[in-house]
Amino acid sequence: MSKARRALCVASLLLLAGCRIGPRYHEPKGPTPNASTYKETHEATHEATDAHGTWKVASPSDAMLRGKWWQVFREPELDGLEDRLNFDNNNIKQAFELYIAARAQIRQAEAGYWPTVTAAPGVTMSHTSGTFGVGSVTAGSNGGNGFRVTQFTAPAQASWAPDLFGRVQNTVKQFQYGAQISAADLESQRLVEQATLAQTFFQIRGQDTLQEVLDATVDTNEKVLRLNQSLYETGIGTEVAVVQAEQTLEASRVAAINVRIARAQLEHAIATLLGVPAADFSIPKRSLLGKPPPIPMGMPSQLLERRPDIAAAERAMAQANAIIGIGYSAFFPALTLTGSAGFSSSDLTKLFTWPSFVWSIGASISQPLFDAGLRRATVDQYIAQYNATVAGYRQTVLTAFQQVEDFLATTAILSEEVDKQKEVVNLAERAFDLERSRYETGIDPYLNLMTQQQILLSSRQTLVNLQIQQMVSAVNLVQALGGGWDRSELPSTSEVSKRPEEH
Numbered sequence: 001m002s003k004a005r006r007a008l009c010v011a012s013l014l015l016l017a018g019c020r021i022g023p024r025y026h027e028p029k030g031p032t033p034n035a036s037t038y039k040e041t042h043e044a045t046h047e048a049t050d051a052h053g054t055w056k057v058a059s060p061s062d063a064m065l066r067g068k069w070w071q072v073f074r075e076p077e078l079d080g081l082e083d084r085l086n087f088d089n090n091n092i093k094q095a096f097e098l099y100i101a102a103r104a105q106i107r108q109a110e111a112g113y114w115p116t117v118t119a120a121p122g123v124t125m126s127h128t129s130g131t132f133g134v135g136s137v138t139a140g141s142n143g144g145n146g147f148r149v150t151q152f153t154a155p156a157q158a159s160w161a162p163d164l165f166g167r168v169q170n171t172v173k174q175f176q177y178g179a180q181i182s183a184a185d186l187e188s189q190r191l192v193e194q195a196t197l198a199q200t201f202f203q204i205r206g207q208d209t210l211q212e213v214l215d216a217t218v219d220t221n222e223k224v225l226r227l228n229q230s231l232y233e234t235g236i237g238t239e240v241a242v243v244q245a246e247q248t249l250e251a252s253r254v255a256a257i258n259v260r261i262a263r264a265q266l267e268h269a270i271a272t273l274l275g276v277p278a279a280d281f282s283i284p285k286r287s288l289l290g291k292p293p294p295i296p297m298g299m300p301s302q303l304l305e306r307r308p309d310i311a312a313a314e315r316a317m318a319q320a321n322a323i324i325g326i327g328y329s330a331f332f333p334a335l336t337l338t339g340s341a342g343f344s345s346s347d348l349t350k351l352f353t354w355p356s357f358v359w360s361i362g363a364s365i366s367q368p369l370f371d372a373g374l375r376r377a378t379v380d381q382y383i384a385q386y387n388a389t390v391a392g393y394r395q396t397v398l399t400a401f402q403q404v405e406d407f408l409a410t411t412a413i414l415s416e417e418v419d420k421q422k423e424v425v426n427l428a429e430r431a432f433d434l435e436r437s438r439y440e441t442g443i444d445p446y447l448n449l450m451t452q453q454q455i456l457l458s459s460r461q462t463l464v465n466l467q468i469q470q471m472v473s474a475v476n477l478v479q480a481l482g483g484g485w486d487r488s489e490l491p492s493t494s495e496v497s498k499r500p501e502e503h
Contacts, residue, residue, distance in 0.1 A: 022325020055415035058294035069484035088275035102182035112168035115160030155342030170325035177319035179496035184312035206468030214256035241446035292474030306482030320386035407477035
């Protein structure tokens with residue numbers, strides 16, 4: 001073969017190696033609302049206008065949340081816990097290691113671009129039969145009893161299957177997209193852990209507030225008991241009233257003790273989130289202060305760029321598209337080039353001399369001629385799986401919009417409910433003070449005062465529970481908005497292909 005023909009063959013192989021079989025990926029459009037704002041944003045703004053102090057969303061000009069989203073709540077203690085979480089949470093560590101493993105799979109697939117070279121030096125000793133005719137002696141003789149032959153070899157073998165129709169390229173793309181999915185899953189897990197910590201933090205603060213309410217109730221009931229005892233001793237009150245006051249006092253003490261269970265369990269939950277034994281962690285008591293801050297919402301179209309789960313679903317479509325290309329490559333022939341070179345000699349001192357050099361080279365093409373429709377069925381399967389990922393992506397987007405609207409409405413409605421409940425508490429406190437005056441003057445029996453005590457306690461407990469729900473709902477809203485993450489933070493295919501130490 002002339003040099004020109006050999007050059008043409010090599011060029012043809014390189015050109016074929018650049019071919020990629022399979023459909024090109026085009027990101028499907030997600031189901032986004034036509035409106036420029038979220039539906040429930042109007043309701044929240046309307047209620048804020050009608051009721052002073054009610055929670056409302058941030059103005060459209062406010063910047064979107066970025067990075068440490070929890071700082072919007074202005075809780076320095078929460079800030080410190082969240083910073084610890086990012087380093088110590090074991091679920092985040094696990095997701096990170098899965099991401100590193102996914103990146104390693106890319107390098108495994110990229111190895112398919114290159115030939116496999118092996119070296120297998122060895123020595124063999126053999127003995128010929130003594131009953132065959134005497135031939136030339138190559139490695140000593142043993143009379144008429146045959147011959148012993150010793151052979152030393154130092155071969156190197158190479159095998160290469162050029163990526164003529166994009167099988168390796170599509171496989172690399174598959175794992176690159178898989179690594180991006182893993183990176184998005186890591187951020188989803190991080191957001192879940194961050195939101196769980198913030199929710200638990202506010203729940204603990206709510207339990208501390210509830211503890212204060214119950215402790216204050218115990219203190220009030222102790223005063224009422226002393227009043228009943230005094231009235232009974234002076235002959236104005238009755239023994240039944242004293243017993244009833246004692247019963248009410250003990251019941252409030254039991255409730256005050258019981259609230260400590262939830263508080264302890266929430267504290268233990270934070271310890272687990274931070275990756276420390278529950279016995280080694282504690283959080284000081286402090287009541288729940290303030291209300292949720294205004295939260296920047298952004299436009300609905302921005303949600304697709306802010307949710308890591310949506311990014312993962314989109315990358316899953318790209319991955320499924322690459323797998324279709326792998327399926328199509330099976331319809332085309334596979335070329336395998338093999339070669340070997342090395343040294344072989346019966347004399348170790350002459351092993352690495354030019355006369356001992358040996359080589360071979362070969363090529364083979366493999367093409368299935370009949371498979372009873374196996375390849376076509378495989379491609380059909382991959383296409384159906386791709387269509388399933390498209391449906392899954394669209395469902396993920398719809399669920400994301402639902403969650404934002406749900407928690408936006410919940411936070412706004414709870415804020416209005418908290419304001420109304422504060423009025424209920426104020427009225428209950430006033431009614432209790434009036435009823436206590438009437439009881440002290442003997443106008444009403446103690447049963448009326450006891451009933452009003454229970455109404456006041458129930459009103460205060462309801463208020464605290466609503467405030468807890470309000471703060472938790474605000475955290476849920478931030479989580480539904482994607483926290484402080486943005487699609488631009490998702491590593492590119494070239495970035496996930498790098499070795500970790502290259503970053």
